[in-house]
Amino acid sequence: METLLQVKAIQKTYGKGDATFRALDDVSFTIEHGEFVGIMGPSGAGKSTLLNVLATIDTPTSGEILVEGDDIASMNEEALADFRRDHLGFIFQDYNLLDSLTVRENMLLPLAVSKTPVHETRAKVERLAKRFGLEGILEQYPYQISGGQKQRTAVCRALISDPKLIFADEPTGALDSKSATDLLDTLARLNEAETTIMMVTHDAFAASFCRRVLYIQDGQLKKELIRGNASRDAFYQSILEELAKGGAVDDAI
Amino acid sequence: MTLFELAKKNVVRNLSRYALYVGTTIFSIVIYFTFATLKHSHEISALAETSKKISGLMSTSTFILMLFVALFIAYSNAFFLRGRKREVGLYSLLGVRKKQIGLLLLFENIVIGAVSLVIGIILGIFGANALLQLLMRLMDSDLNIGFAFSASAFIETFLVFLAIFLFTSFQGYRVIYRFKLIDLFHADKSGEGVPTAKGWVALTGILTIGVAYWLALQDLMTSSLWKTLGLAMPLLIIGLSVIGSALLFHSVLIFALTWLKGKEHWSWKRLNLLTTSQLLYRIRGNAKTLTLISIISATAITAGGAIFSVYYYAEENVASYTPYTYAWKGDAVEVNGATFESNVEQKTIRTEAQYGERELGVIDESTYRHLLQGLGVAEPAPFKQGEVVWVDPFYDERYSENLESVELSGQTVDVSTRLEESPLNVMTFGGSFLVVVDDMFKTMTEPSETYHVALTESFKNQRDQSERLAELGLEAFSSAPDVYAETMAMNGALLFVGTFLGLVFLVATGSVIYFKTMTEAEDDRAKYTILQKIGISDRDVRRTVRQQILVVFLAPFALGILHATVALIAFSNLLSMNFMIPVLVWMGVYTTIYAVYYGITVRRFMTAVR
Numbered sequence: 001m002e003t004l005l006q007v008k009a010i011q012k013t014y015g016k017g018d019a020t021f022r023a024l025d026d027v028s029f030t031i032e033h034g035e036f037v038g039i040m041g042p043s044g045a046g047k048s049t050l051l052n053v054l055a056t057i058d059t060p061t062s063g064e065i066l067v068e069g070d071d072i073a074s075m076n077e078e079a080l081a082d083f084r085r086d087h088l089g090f091i092f093q094d095y096n097l098l099d100s101l102t103v104r105e106n107m108l109l110p111l112a113v114s115k116t117p118v119h120e121t122r123a124k125v126e127r128l129a130k131r132f133g134l135e136g137i138l139e140q141y142p143y144q145i146s147g148g149q150k151q152r153t154a155v156c157r158a159l160i161s162d163p164k165l166i167f168a169d170e171p172t173g174a175l176d177s178k179s180a181t182d183l184l185d186t187l188a189r190l191n192e193a194e195t196t197i198m199m200v201t202h203d204a205f206a207a208s209f210c211r212r213v214l215y216i217q218d219g220q221l222k223k224e225l226i227r228g229n230a231s232r233d234a235f236y237q238s239i240l241e242e243l244a245k246g247g248a249v250d251d252a253i
Numbered sequence: 254m255t256l257f258e259l260a261k262k263n264v265v266r267n268l269s270r271y272a273l274y275v276g277t278t279i280f281s282i283v284i285y286f287t288f289a290t291l292k293h294s295h296e297i298s299a300l301a302e303t304s305k306k307i308s309g310l311m312s313t314s315t316f317i318l319m320l321f322v323a324l325f326i327a328y329s330n331a332f333f334l335r336g337r338k339r340e341v342g343l344y345s346l347l348g349v350r351k352k353q354i355g356l357l358l359l360f361e362n363i364v365i366g367a368v369s370l371v372i373g374i375i376l377g378i379f380g381a382n383a384l385l386q387l388l389m390r391l392m393d394s395d396l397n398i399g400f401a402f403s404a405s406a407f408i409e410t411f412l413v414f415l416a417i418f419l420f421t422s423f424q425g426y427r428v429i430y431r432f433k434l435i436d437l438f439h440a441d442k443s444g445e446g447v448p449t450a451k452g453w454v455a456l457t458g459i460l461t462i463g464v465a466y467w468l469a470l471q472d473l474m475t476s477s478l479w480k481t482l483g484l485a486m487p488l489l490i491i492g493l494s495v496i497g498s499a500l501l502f503h504s505v506l507i508f509a510l511t512w513l514k515g516k517e518h519w520s521w522k523r524l525n526l527l528t529t530s531q532l533l534y535r536i537r538g539n540a541k542t543l544t545l546i547s548i549i550s551a552t553a554i555t556a557g558g559a560i561f562s563v564y565y566y567a568e569e570n571v572a573s574y575t576p577y578t579y580a581w582k583g584d585a586v587e588v589n590g591a592t593f594e595s596n597v598e599q600k601t602i603r604t605e606a607q608y609g610e611r612e613l614g615v616i617d618e619s620t621y622r623h624l625l626q627g628l629g630v631a632e633p634a635p636f637k638q639g640e641v642v643w644v645d646p647f648y649d650e651r652y653s654e655n656l657e658s659v660e661l662s663g664q665t666v667d668v669s670t671r672l673e674e675s676p677l678n679v680m681t682f683g684g685s686f687l688v689v690v691d692d693m694f695k696t697m698t699e700p701s702e703t704y705h706v707a708l709t710e711s712f713k714n715q716r717d718q719s720e721r722l723a724e725l726g727l728e729a730f731s732s733a734p735d736v737y738a739e740t741m742a743m744n745g746a747l748l749f750v751g752t753f754l755g756l757v758f759l760v761a762t763g764s765v766i767y768f769k770t771m772t773e774a775e776d777d778r779a780k781y782t783i784l785q786k787i788g789i790s791d792r793d794v795r796r797t798v799r800q801q802i803l804v805v806f807l808a809p810f811a812l813g814i815l816h817a818t819v820a821l822i823a824f825s826n827l828l829s830m831n832f833m834i835p836v837l838v839w840m841g842v843y844t845t846i847y848a849v850y851y852g853i854t855v856r857r858f859m860t861a862v863r
Contacts, residue, residue, distance in 0.1 A: 057786060077791060084788030096783040098527065100534040105526050112521045113789050121521055157787070 005031040010063030023049040025219040036191040038210035039200045046219040047200045056080045089158030089166040093173035095150040097142040104138040107156045128156040148179035168199040184209040208236035277329040281322040282373025289406035290381035314750050330421040332768040334428050358425040366418040392745030450507035458500030465493035469823045502540040524797035543809045546762045550813025553758040555820040558836040560751035564744045565835035571737045577706040580681040581727035593627040593708040600699040604659045614686040617694035624676035643668045645685035646675040680731035763850035774861040781862040806851045
C-alpha cells in the first residue's frame with residue numbers, strides 16, 4: 001500500500017528580513033497506514049505549526065506534503081476544505097463543539113456538508129454513538145454533558161467521515177486523569193482497528209500510548225522513539241529518559 | 254502612562270468601533286438640525302400662514318424625530334458599551350478605580366459629543382439648505398431662498414443633544430458601577446438552551462393578526478363595528494397588530510424553524526442544521542427587536558405610501574376639481590393661450606334633498622357635450638327624449654345622498670341616470686348638477702345665467718395669468734393653477750416630511766439590525782473558527798451566514814410590508830383611490846435601501862468572523 005503521509009523538507013518562516021523566525025526547519029518524515037504517531041516537544045518547538053501545516057489550515061513556506069501521493073500544496077482553498085472534510089479528522093484540546101447543536105447534530109455536521117443521504121448518516125451516527133457510549137445523550141447540548149463526553153463526541157465527529165488520518169491536538173489537555181486515560185485507551189483501540197492517528201502532545205504519559213514518537217525542538221526533528229514490542233509502561237519510562245537527556249524535563253510532566 | 258494617554262491610545266486602536274458610534278451620532282445630529290432649521294425657517298413660516306397645518310405638521314414631526322433620535326443613540330451607545338466591557342474589566346483588573354474609569358468614559362463621551370456636534374451642525378447647515386430648496390420645488394413654490402442659518406435651530410439642536418449625551422454618559426456610568434470583575438472571567442453563557450414554541454401561542458399570534466387585518470378592512474362608513482367602537486377602532490387595530498407581531502416572532506418563527514430543523518432531508522444538508530440552530534438559539538433575544546422593526550417598517554411604509562400616493566394623484570385631483578383652467582360667472586375676458594373657450598348657460602332650481610332643500614344647477618345636453626368635447630373626454634350615449642341626467646363627480650354610494658326625482662317647471666321628473674364625468678369646475682358651479690335635453694331646458698322658466706370657461710395647454714405655467722384674472726374681481730372665479738398651488742404646498746410639505754421621516758426610520762431599522770448582527774458576530778467568531786478547522790468550505794460558511802442574516806432582515810420586513818399593505822388597502826378604500834403605482838414605487842425604493850443594508854451587513858459579518 002502507498003505511504004499515507006509523506007512530509008518532505010518542509011519549512012515555515014514567519015516575518016521578513018532580520019526578524020525572520022523559523023518555526024519549522026527542514027522537517028521530513030512519513031506516516032504509514034495504521035500507525036499511531038505522537039509528536040512531542042517543548043512549548044514553542046513548532047508542534048502546533050507542524051499540525052496546522054499538515055492539517056492544511058496553514059501552508060508551508062517550502063517543502064512538500066503528500067497524502068497518498070497527492071500534493072496538498074497544489075490544491076486551492078475550496079479543494080483543501082473538501083480534502084480536510086473527507087480525508088482528515090480533527091480532535092482538539094477544547095473539543096470545539098458547536099454549542100447551538102445537539103450531540104447528534106455535532107457528530108453529523110461533516111456528513112451533512114458532504115451531502116450524505118439521511119439514512120446513511122443516521123446509521124453511522126447510531127453506530128458510533130453505541131461504540132462510544134453516547135446513545136443516551138444524543139439529543140443533549142454540549143453544555144449539558146461532561147468534558148469526557150464532549151471529547152468523545154468530538155472523536156465521533158472526527159471519525160464520522162471515515163478519514164484516512166486523524167489529527168489530535170493535545171486531546172487530553174482539558175480532561176481529568178480518568179477521562180484522559182479513557183480517551184487515550186479509546187484512541188489506542190481505534191488504532192488497533194486500523195485508524196491512523198497523529199497526536200500532538202507534550203505529555204509523556206499520553207505519548208506512551210503511541211506506537212512511535214517524534215520529538216521536535218526548535219523547529220527541527222530531533223529524535224524518533226519506537227515502542228516496538230515494549231509494554232506501555234516501559235515505553236513511558238524510555239520517553240521520560242529521552243526527555244531528561246534532551247534537557248526538556250520541564251515539559252514532561 | 255496617564256489615564257488620558259491610555260484613553261487616547263484606546264480611541265486610536267478601536268477607531269472603527271468609535272467611528273460607527275460617532276457616525277450614528279453625527280447622522281442623528283445632521284437629521285435633527287436639518288429638520289429644526291426647516292421648522293424655524295422664515296420661508297416655511299410664511300407659507301405656514303397660508304396653511305396652518307404645515308407648522309403643526311413640522312412641530313409634531315420634530316417631536317417624533319427627537320424621541321426617535323434619542324432612542325437610536327441610546328441603542329447604539331448600549332451596543333458600543335457592550336463591546337467595551339472587556340476593556341473596562343481589564344482596567345479594573347489592573348487596579349484602576351471605578352471612579353477613574355468612569356471619568357475616562359465621561360471624558361470620551363464629551364469629546365465624542367463635541368466632535369459630533371460640530372461636524373453634525375456643519376453638515377446640517379448644508380443639508381438644511383439643500384433640503385429647503387428641494388422642499389420649495391416639491392411645494393412648487395417659486396420663492397427664492399438665500400443661504401439660511403437658523404440660530405434657534407442651533408440652540409434647539411444643542412440642547413436636545415446635550416440632554417441625550419448626558420443620558421448616554423449616565424448609561425456608561427451605570428455599566429461601570431454594575432460591572433463585577435467576575436463577569437470578565439465567566440466564559441460565554443452557553444447554557445441558554447433552545448426555545449420551544451407552544452402550538453396554541455403560535456395559533457393565537459396568527460389569529461390576532463388575522464383579526465387585526467379583518468378589522469382594518471372593515472368599511473369605515475358601513476361597518477357596525479366602527480359605529481360601536483368609534484375612535485377605539487384604530488387603537489384596537491394597532492394594538493392587535495403589535496401583539497400579533499410579537500407573538501409571531503416569539504412563537505410562530507420558532508415553530509417554523511423547529512419544524513424545518515425536524516425535516517432531516519432538508520436540515521441534514523450543507524449547514525442548514527447550523528442555520529436553523531443559530532436562528533433558534535438567538536431568537537429569544539431578538540424577538541423584541543424584530544417586533545419593533547416590523548412595526549417601525551410598517552409605519553414608515555404606510556405613511557410614506559399614503560403620502561406619496563396623495564402627492565402622486567395631486568394633478569389628477571386638480572383636474573377633477575377644476576377640469577377647465579379658469580371658470581367664472583359672467584362674460585368672456587381675454588385669456589392668453591386659451592385653446593378652448595365657451596359660454597355656459599345655467600339655470601338654477603331648488604329641490605328637496607335628504608337634509609333639506611338645496612340648489613342645483615341645470616345645463617342643457619348640447620352644452621354638456623360641447624364642454625366634454627372641449628376637454629377631450631369621451632361622451633355618454635345620446636339622451637332619450639325627456640331624460641334628466643344627474644352628474645356628480647364625487648359620488649360615493651357610502652355617503653353621498655341619492656337624487657331620485659326633481660321638480661322641473663312644476664312637474665316631478667325622475668332622474669334616470671347618474672354620470673360621473675363632469676366638465677364643470679366645482680368652485681364655480683358647485684359639485685353636482687343636472688343635464689336635461691335641450692328642449693326641456695328651453696321650456697324651463699328659471700332665469701338663465703351666463704358663465705364662461707377657458708382651457709389652456711397646461712395649468713402649471715399659469716401663475717401670472719391666474720393672478721391677473723383674480724384681480725379683475727370676477728364672480729365665482731375658479732382657477733386650476735390656484736388649486737394646484739394649494740395642493741402642492743400642502744402635499745409637498747407632507748411628502749417631504751413623510752419621505753424624510755420614512756428614510757430616517759429606514760436607516761434606523763437597518764442600523765439596529767446591523768448593530769445586533771455585528772454583536773452576534775463577535776460572539777460567534779469561535780464557532781466559525783471551528784467550522785473552518787473541521788473542513789467546512791468558505792462557500793458553505795458564506796451561505797449559512799447569508800441565510801441567517803437574511804432571515805433576521807427579511808422576517809420583520811416582510812411582516813412590515815404585509816401590515817402596510819393591509820393598511821394602505823384600507824386607506825385607498827376609504828379615499829376611493831387606487832394607490833397601486835405610487836405605493837409600489839415607494840416600496841421599491843424602501844426595499845432597495847434595505848437590501849443595501851443587508852449586503853453590507855453580510856460583508857461585515859464575514860470579515861468579522863474570519
